[in-house]
Amino acid sequence: MPISRIAVGSPAEVGRADSLKAALAEFISVLIFVFAGEGSGMAFNKLTNNGSATPAGLVSASLAHAFGLFVGVSVGANISGGHVNPAVTFGAFVGGHITLMRSILYWIAQCLGSVVACLLLKFATGGLETSAFSLSSGVSAWNALVFEIVMTFGLVYTVYATAVDPKKGNIGIIAPIAIGFIVGANILAGGAFDGASMNPAVSFGPAVVSWSWDSHWVYWLGPFLGAGIAATVYEIFFINPSTHEPLPSSEF
Template identity: 35%
Template structure:
């Protein structure tokens, strides 16, 4: 429990609350109907969400990771990139920030009854199963990008790739926008649902993103990452130290690369000599 008493722990929690508040406010604000009526298509919410993600990554990336999304947080927990305590606190903070963001935005709306347009809904011409599939696919590509960027940052210490993540958020909303509304984020759906009291098919916007994110995290960490190996998967399933196995995998991969390069150089020199 020493972590709970640390200043960094509470700074991280507050960062997730504020980041979620800003993110939800940006998405809701971009959906505000103009004088010509409701905006057509997902282009404004997609651009607003992507831009907000880039900005929040720079603001809070070094504090909490600017996860903002419970689906991404649960994927990090499933792959043991995040401990249980911090994951639970982050999810609660993200939902609280989303509720506050939706509530504040509701107070400043010109007409209170328009709040219902901000709730994620399954369109009449689409069934819940189709919306679920769209949410899974869109969130899968988002979470896979997040894991890829984080893996590269750990290995190379480069810029954390906020622009790549922002683009993937926008792409996800474009993918699922006209099928499920392009939620990708359970907290973003929860905030307006509580304020407007609309819960129809709300489960789609939790199960879809969470399943998509967890599948992306598992597939990246244990199949596509440079450190992926059967031993790493077994270590995760048996609650052993993944970092030791991961370091060994990366070392073997680096040694193999060096060996192959040396062999190619030796063959080239031999051919030139002949």
């Protein structure tokens, strides 16, 4: 069972050089991802004079996030594992692939990366707001919670299948693009309903900069639940416990 492999780790782990390098890599990867993703939305609003959301806007957001995440995962993979998402880190923790101490360090770095990206966007655009994630009309917090759980399940399941599974073989080469693609596809499915976050850090940065926290809990609870379920399912049914090895500090 994955729960038996969960490790807290030592506080000293946080100060180690490899841990700090990994956290810096997560910070930079999230900054790159959020700057591209949030920036695409701001560019669309500028081009349409803050017009109504359109299918074209949804497609552009999907592509920007898919491309940005592909790059963010790729550039961080050899240093931190390229999580680029607190929910992915939580999924790795549930499966025993990262300690709690290192997870906390990643979460802090990921959230800071998102906040800095949003602040840079606000400055670079002359003060335009990075809008916080919000629920569409007619969509309740519970509707959105289900969306976030299911979408993040798909994301973390993809991470496990292409990057974590020791049997992945050559398919590991396409892990970053597969991860980017599932996020892009999920945005097409859920973007019109709750923004399709799947990533607490992506939601956190705009919320801090715009200081808007309506239903913000959905964008933490949903992804963490989806990630935990995906990690547990994959570990129990598809990873042989006898061949399981703890996650090295520099990769999945």
